[in-house]
Amino acid sequence: MAMTATAGHAHADPHHIGVVIEHPGPAPKRIVTAYGFWIFLLSDIVMFSCFFAAYAVLSGQTAGGPKGSEIFEQRNVAIETVCLLLSSFTCGMASIAADVRNRFWFYLGMSVTCVLGLIFLAIEFREFADLVARGYGPSRSAFVTAFFSLVGCHGLHVSAGVLWLLTMMAQVFAKGFRADVLRRMMCFALFWHALDIIWVGVFSVVYLLGSGA
Protein backbone atom coordinates (compact mmCIF):
# COMPACT_ATOMS: atom_id res chain seq x y z
CA MET A 1 0.00 0.00 0.00
CA ALA A 2 2.79 2.35 0.97
CA MET A 3 4.73 1.40 -2.16
CA THR A 4 1.75 2.12 -4.40
CA ALA A 5 1.39 5.51 -2.82
CA THR A 6 5.09 6.29 -3.42
CA ALA A 7 4.91 5.17 -7.03
CA GLY A 8 1.80 7.22 -7.56
CA HIS A 9 3.50 10.20 -6.00
CA ALA A 10 6.59 9.93 -8.19
CA HIS A 11 4.41 9.65 -11.27
CA ALA A 12 2.19 12.53 -10.39
CA ASP A 13 5.04 14.92 -9.64
CA PRO A 14 7.72 14.37 -12.32
CA HIS A 15 9.43 17.71 -11.77
CA HIS A 16 9.31 17.57 -7.94
CA ILE A 17 7.66 20.95 -7.86
CA GLY A 18 5.65 20.01 -4.83
CA VAL A 19 2.29 20.14 -6.57
CA VAL A 20 0.87 16.62 -6.45
CA ILE A 21 -1.88 15.80 -8.91
CA GLU A 22 -3.51 12.42 -8.40
CA HIS A 23 -3.89 10.42 -11.60
CA PRO A 24 -6.61 7.88 -10.97
CA GLY A 25 -6.13 6.24 -14.39
CA PRO A 26 -4.94 6.83 -17.92
CA ALA A 27 -5.00 10.36 -19.30
CA PRO A 28 -8.28 11.58 -20.80
CA LYS A 29 -8.88 10.58 -24.41
CA ARG A 30 -8.69 14.21 -25.47
CA ILE A 31 -5.09 14.49 -24.22
CA VAL A 32 -4.04 11.17 -25.76
CA THR A 33 -5.58 12.16 -29.12
CA ALA A 34 -3.84 15.53 -29.06
CA TYR A 35 -0.53 13.82 -28.24
CA GLY A 36 -0.87 11.36 -31.12
CA PHE A 37 -1.79 14.09 -33.55
CA TRP A 38 1.09 16.23 -32.28
CA ILE A 39 3.47 13.35 -33.13
CA PHE A 40 2.02 13.31 -36.66
CA LEU A 41 2.46 17.08 -36.97
CA LEU A 42 6.09 16.79 -35.87
CA SER A 43 6.72 14.10 -38.49
CA ASP A 44 5.14 16.43 -41.04
CA ILE A 45 7.48 19.20 -39.90
CA VAL A 46 10.45 16.82 -40.27
CA MET A 47 9.29 16.10 -43.84
CA PHE A 48 9.11 19.84 -44.54
CA SER A 49 12.61 20.26 -43.11
CA CYS A 50 13.87 17.97 -45.92
CA PHE A 51 12.24 20.27 -48.49
CA PHE A 52 13.79 23.27 -46.71
CA ALA A 53 17.22 21.60 -46.77
CA ALA A 54 16.84 20.84 -50.50
CA TYR A 55 15.81 24.44 -51.16
CA ALA A 56 18.74 25.82 -49.14
CA VAL A 57 21.18 23.70 -51.14
CA LEU A 58 19.63 24.37 -54.56
CA SER A 59 18.63 28.03 -54.18
CA GLY A 60 21.76 29.17 -56.05
CA GLN A 61 21.49 26.62 -58.88
CA THR A 62 19.55 28.74 -61.36
CA ALA A 63 21.07 27.25 -64.55
CA GLY A 64 20.80 30.61 -66.32
CA GLY A 65 17.14 30.86 -65.31
CA PRO A 66 15.52 33.40 -63.01
CA LYS A 67 16.92 34.25 -59.60
CA GLY A 68 14.71 34.52 -56.54
CA SER A 69 14.85 38.30 -56.50
CA GLU A 70 13.49 38.37 -60.08
CA ILE A 71 10.36 36.27 -59.51
CA PHE A 72 9.25 37.01 -55.92
CA GLU A 73 6.70 39.74 -55.29
CA GLN A 74 6.81 40.79 -51.65
CA ARG A 75 3.41 42.47 -51.74
CA ASN A 76 1.66 39.21 -52.62
CA VAL A 77 3.62 37.33 -49.96
CA ALA A 78 2.64 39.93 -47.35
CA ILE A 79 -1.05 39.52 -48.26
CA GLU A 80 -0.73 35.71 -48.10
CA THR A 81 0.97 35.94 -44.70
CA VAL A 82 -1.69 38.23 -43.23
CA CYS A 83 -4.41 35.88 -44.59
CA LEU A 84 -2.85 32.86 -42.88
CA LEU A 85 -2.23 34.70 -39.59
CA LEU A 86 -5.81 35.98 -39.44
CA SER A 87 -7.14 32.53 -40.38
CA SER A 88 -5.16 31.03 -37.48
CA PHE A 89 -6.86 33.54 -35.18
CA THR A 90 -10.36 32.85 -36.53
CA CYS A 91 -9.65 29.10 -36.32
CA GLY A 92 -8.84 29.61 -32.62
CA MET A 93 -12.10 31.53 -32.19
CA ALA A 94 -14.00 28.69 -33.88
CA SER A 95 -12.44 26.09 -31.58
CA ILE A 96 -13.39 28.18 -28.52
CA ALA A 97 -16.94 28.43 -29.91
CA ALA A 98 -16.98 24.65 -30.41
CA ASP A 99 -15.89 24.11 -26.78
CA VAL A 100 -18.71 26.29 -25.48
CA ARG A 101 -21.08 24.76 -28.07
CA ASN A 102 -22.02 27.99 -29.75
CA ARG A 103 -23.11 27.10 -33.29
CA PHE A 104 -23.30 30.65 -34.66
CA TRP A 105 -19.76 31.67 -33.71
CA PHE A 106 -18.44 28.24 -34.71
CA TYR A 107 -19.88 28.50 -38.24
CA LEU A 108 -18.81 32.15 -38.52
CA GLY A 109 -15.23 31.43 -37.38
CA MET A 110 -14.89 28.41 -39.65
CA SER A 111 -16.36 30.27 -42.64
CA VAL A 112 -13.95 33.19 -42.23
CA THR A 113 -11.08 30.71 -41.82
CA CYS A 114 -12.18 28.94 -45.02
CA VAL A 115 -12.43 32.21 -47.00
CA LEU A 116 -8.99 33.37 -45.81
CA GLY A 117 -7.50 29.97 -46.70
CA LEU A 118 -9.07 30.15 -50.17
CA ILE A 119 -7.72 33.69 -50.71
CA PHE A 120 -4.26 32.38 -49.77
CA LEU A 121 -4.60 29.47 -52.22
CA ALA A 122 -5.88 31.75 -55.00
CA ILE A 123 -2.90 34.12 -54.66
CA GLU A 124 -0.47 31.19 -54.58
CA PHE A 125 -2.10 29.52 -57.59
CA ARG A 126 -1.96 32.78 -59.56
CA GLU A 127 1.74 33.16 -58.69
CA PHE A 128 2.47 29.60 -59.88
CA ALA A 129 0.40 30.00 -63.07
CA ASP A 130 2.15 33.29 -63.81
CA LEU A 131 5.61 31.71 -63.37
CA VAL A 132 4.71 28.77 -65.63
CA ALA A 133 3.29 31.16 -68.26
CA ARG A 134 6.58 33.07 -68.28
CA GLY A 135 8.48 29.84 -68.96
CA TYR A 136 9.74 29.50 -65.38
CA GLY A 137 7.97 26.18 -64.68
CA PRO A 138 9.37 23.59 -62.25
CA SER A 139 11.60 22.09 -64.98
CA ARG A 140 13.46 25.34 -65.72
CA SER A 141 16.20 24.95 -63.07
CA ALA A 142 17.01 23.17 -59.83
CA PHE A 143 16.16 26.37 -57.95
CA VAL A 144 12.58 26.61 -59.27
CA THR A 145 12.10 22.85 -58.80
CA ALA A 146 12.99 23.24 -55.11
CA PHE A 147 10.81 26.36 -54.89
CA PHE A 148 7.75 24.71 -56.46
CA SER A 149 8.20 21.55 -54.32
CA LEU A 150 8.48 23.39 -51.00
CA VAL A 151 5.81 26.06 -51.55
CA GLY A 152 3.57 23.65 -53.48
CA CYS A 153 3.77 21.07 -50.69
CA HIS A 154 2.64 23.71 -48.20
CA GLY A 155 -0.14 24.73 -50.61
CA LEU A 156 -1.30 21.10 -50.84
CA HIS A 157 -1.42 20.95 -47.05
CA VAL A 158 -3.55 24.12 -46.97
CA SER A 159 -5.87 22.62 -49.61
CA ALA A 160 -6.25 19.47 -47.52
CA GLY A 161 -6.86 21.71 -44.49
CA VAL A 162 -9.68 23.55 -46.28
CA LEU A 163 -11.31 20.20 -47.18
CA TRP A 164 -10.97 19.08 -43.55
CA LEU A 165 -12.45 22.40 -42.41
CA LEU A 166 -15.54 21.91 -44.59
CA THR A 167 -15.82 18.33 -43.30
CA MET A 168 -15.79 19.61 -39.72
CA MET A 169 -18.55 22.13 -40.49
CA ALA A 170 -20.61 19.35 -42.08
CA GLN A 171 -20.02 17.04 -39.12
CA VAL A 172 -21.06 19.68 -36.60
CA PHE A 173 -24.12 20.38 -38.76
CA ALA A 174 -25.06 16.69 -38.97
CA LYS A 175 -23.92 15.31 -35.61
CA GLY A 176 -23.69 18.35 -33.36
CA PHE A 177 -20.94 18.97 -30.79
CA ARG A 178 -20.34 15.32 -29.87
CA ALA A 179 -17.17 14.39 -27.98
CA ASP A 180 -15.59 12.67 -31.01
CA VAL A 181 -16.45 15.60 -33.28
CA LEU A 182 -14.87 17.98 -30.76
CA ARG A 183 -11.69 15.88 -30.70
CA ARG A 184 -11.53 16.03 -34.51
CA MET A 185 -12.06 19.77 -34.34
CA MET A 186 -9.16 20.04 -31.89
CA CYS A 187 -6.90 18.06 -34.26
CA PHE A 188 -7.97 20.29 -37.15
CA ALA A 189 -7.07 23.41 -35.14
CA LEU A 190 -3.64 21.94 -34.32
CA PHE A 191 -3.14 21.10 -38.03
CA TRP A 192 -4.11 24.60 -39.16
CA HIS A 193 -1.83 26.31 -36.60
CA ALA A 194 1.06 24.00 -37.55
CA LEU A 195 0.63 25.00 -41.22
CA ASP A 196 1.04 28.59 -40.09
CA ILE A 197 4.34 27.70 -38.41
CA ILE A 198 5.56 26.11 -41.66
CA TRP A 199 4.52 29.23 -43.56
CA VAL A 200 6.60 31.40 -41.20
CA GLY A 201 9.62 29.36 -42.31
CA VAL A 202 8.58 29.58 -45.97
CA PHE A 203 8.13 33.34 -46.14
CA SER A 204 11.30 34.00 -44.12
CA VAL A 205 13.62 31.54 -45.85
CA VAL A 206 12.21 31.45 -49.37
CA TYR A 207 10.74 34.85 -50.04
CA LEU A 208 12.53 37.33 -47.75
CA LEU A 209 16.01 35.73 -47.75
CA GLY A 210 15.58 34.83 -51.42
CA SER A 211 14.69 38.31 -52.58
CA GLY A 212 17.69 39.76 -50.74
CA ALA A 213 20.16 37.38 -52.39
Add this chain to the structure above:
Amino acid sequence: MSDQSHIGHDLAPGEEEQHSVGTRIVGYVVGLGLALLLTATSFFIAGTDLVWQPSIPVALIVLAIAQMGVHLVFFLHITTGPDNTNNVLALAFGLLVVFLVVGGTVWIMAHLNANMPPMDQIMMRQ
Protein backbone atom coordinates in the same frame (compact mmCIF):
# COMPACT_ATOMS: atom_id res chain seq x y z
CA MET B 1 1.18 24.05 -2.07
CA SER B 2 0.45 27.72 -2.16
CA ASP B 3 0.09 27.78 -5.93
CA GLN B 4 -2.53 25.08 -6.26
CA SER B 5 -4.49 27.57 -8.32
CA HIS B 6 -2.07 27.45 -11.26
CA ILE B 7 -2.80 23.80 -11.98
CA GLY B 8 -5.67 24.85 -14.19
CA HIS B 9 -3.29 26.68 -16.50
CA ASP B 10 -0.99 23.71 -17.16
CA LEU B 11 -2.85 21.78 -19.79
CA ALA B 12 -2.00 19.93 -22.95
CA PRO B 13 -2.71 21.34 -26.43
CA GLY B 14 -6.43 21.78 -26.86
CA GLU B 15 -7.08 20.75 -23.24
CA GLU B 16 -8.19 24.03 -21.79
CA GLU B 17 -11.81 23.79 -20.79
CA GLN B 18 -11.03 25.16 -17.35
CA HIS B 19 -10.14 28.53 -18.85
CA SER B 20 -12.85 31.10 -19.18
CA VAL B 21 -13.76 32.10 -22.72
CA GLY B 22 -12.47 35.63 -22.13
CA THR B 23 -9.02 34.44 -21.02
CA ARG B 24 -8.73 32.19 -24.05
CA ILE B 25 -9.75 34.94 -26.49
CA VAL B 26 -7.21 37.31 -24.90
CA GLY B 27 -4.55 34.61 -25.41
CA TYR B 28 -5.32 34.40 -29.12
CA VAL B 29 -5.45 38.21 -29.45
CA VAL B 30 -2.03 38.56 -27.78
CA GLY B 31 -0.64 35.77 -30.02
CA LEU B 32 -2.04 37.40 -33.15
CA GLY B 33 -0.65 40.80 -32.14
CA LEU B 34 2.84 39.42 -31.47
CA ALA B 35 2.79 37.38 -34.69
CA LEU B 36 1.73 40.38 -36.78
CA LEU B 37 4.38 42.54 -35.11
CA LEU B 38 7.15 40.00 -35.81
CA THR B 39 5.93 39.51 -39.40
CA ALA B 40 5.87 43.26 -40.03
CA THR B 41 9.40 43.54 -38.60
CA SER B 42 10.59 40.72 -40.89
CA PHE B 43 9.16 42.36 -44.02
CA PHE B 44 10.52 45.76 -42.95
CA ILE B 45 14.02 44.40 -42.19
CA ALA B 46 14.16 42.53 -45.51
CA GLY B 47 13.67 45.67 -47.57
CA THR B 48 15.42 48.37 -45.55
CA ASP B 49 18.78 50.08 -45.93
CA LEU B 50 18.74 51.27 -42.32
CA VAL B 51 20.67 48.31 -40.90
CA TRP B 52 24.02 46.76 -41.73
CA GLN B 53 23.26 44.59 -44.77
CA PRO B 54 25.10 41.36 -43.76
CA SER B 55 23.09 41.23 -40.53
CA ILE B 56 19.76 40.95 -42.40
CA PRO B 57 19.75 37.14 -42.98
CA VAL B 58 20.55 36.49 -39.32
CA ALA B 59 17.87 38.95 -38.20
CA LEU B 60 15.30 37.27 -40.48
CA ILE B 61 16.11 33.81 -39.10
CA VAL B 62 15.96 35.04 -35.49
CA LEU B 63 12.61 36.76 -36.14
CA ALA B 64 11.26 33.58 -37.80
CA ILE B 65 12.28 31.41 -34.84
CA ALA B 66 10.75 33.93 -32.42
CA GLN B 67 7.49 33.90 -34.36
CA MET B 68 7.43 30.09 -34.42
CA GLY B 69 7.80 30.23 -30.62
CA VAL B 70 4.88 32.66 -30.37
CA HIS B 71 2.74 30.31 -32.49
CA LEU B 72 3.70 27.29 -30.37
CA VAL B 73 2.83 29.02 -27.10
CA PHE B 74 -0.26 31.04 -28.00
CA PHE B 75 -1.86 28.94 -30.75
CA LEU B 76 -0.70 25.35 -30.13
CA HIS B 77 -0.63 25.84 -26.32
CA ILE B 78 2.69 24.12 -25.70
CA THR B 79 3.42 24.94 -22.06
CA THR B 80 5.67 23.67 -19.28
CA GLY B 81 2.80 22.05 -17.40
CA PRO B 82 2.81 18.41 -16.23
CA ASP B 83 0.17 17.43 -18.81
CA ASN B 84 2.41 18.84 -21.51
CA THR B 85 5.62 16.96 -20.66
CA ASN B 86 5.11 14.39 -23.41
CA ASN B 87 4.36 17.06 -25.99
CA VAL B 88 7.45 19.08 -25.05
CA LEU B 89 9.67 15.98 -25.23
CA ALA B 90 8.23 15.08 -28.64
CA LEU B 91 8.83 18.66 -29.78
CA ALA B 92 12.43 18.50 -28.54
CA PHE B 93 13.05 15.30 -30.49
CA GLY B 94 11.38 16.77 -33.59
CA LEU B 95 13.60 19.85 -33.37
CA LEU B 96 16.68 17.62 -33.01
CA VAL B 97 15.80 15.81 -36.24
CA VAL B 98 15.00 19.08 -38.03
CA PHE B 99 18.33 20.62 -37.03
CA LEU B 100 20.25 17.46 -37.99
CA VAL B 101 18.57 17.34 -41.40
CA VAL B 102 18.78 21.04 -42.28
CA GLY B 103 22.06 21.84 -40.54
CA GLY B 104 23.75 18.65 -41.67
CA THR B 105 22.64 19.07 -45.29
CA VAL B 106 23.69 22.70 -45.53
CA TRP B 107 27.00 22.03 -43.76
CA ILE B 108 27.96 19.05 -45.93
CA MET B 109 26.79 20.47 -49.23
CA ALA B 110 28.54 23.81 -48.62
CA HIS B 111 31.89 22.06 -48.11
CA LEU B 112 31.46 19.39 -50.76
CA ASN B 113 33.43 21.13 -53.49
CA ALA B 114 36.29 22.08 -51.20
CA ASN B 115 36.71 18.53 -49.91
CA MET B 116 36.63 16.85 -53.31
CA PRO B 117 39.85 16.26 -55.25
CA PRO B 118 39.98 18.17 -58.54
CA MET B 119 38.14 16.51 -61.39
CA ASP B 120 41.31 15.57 -63.36
CA GLN B 121 42.68 13.66 -60.36
CA ILE B 122 39.47 11.60 -60.19
CA MET B 123 39.79 10.85 -63.90
CA MET B 124 43.47 9.81 -63.59
CA ARG B 125 42.77 7.25 -60.89
CA GLN B 126 40.54 5.22 -63.15
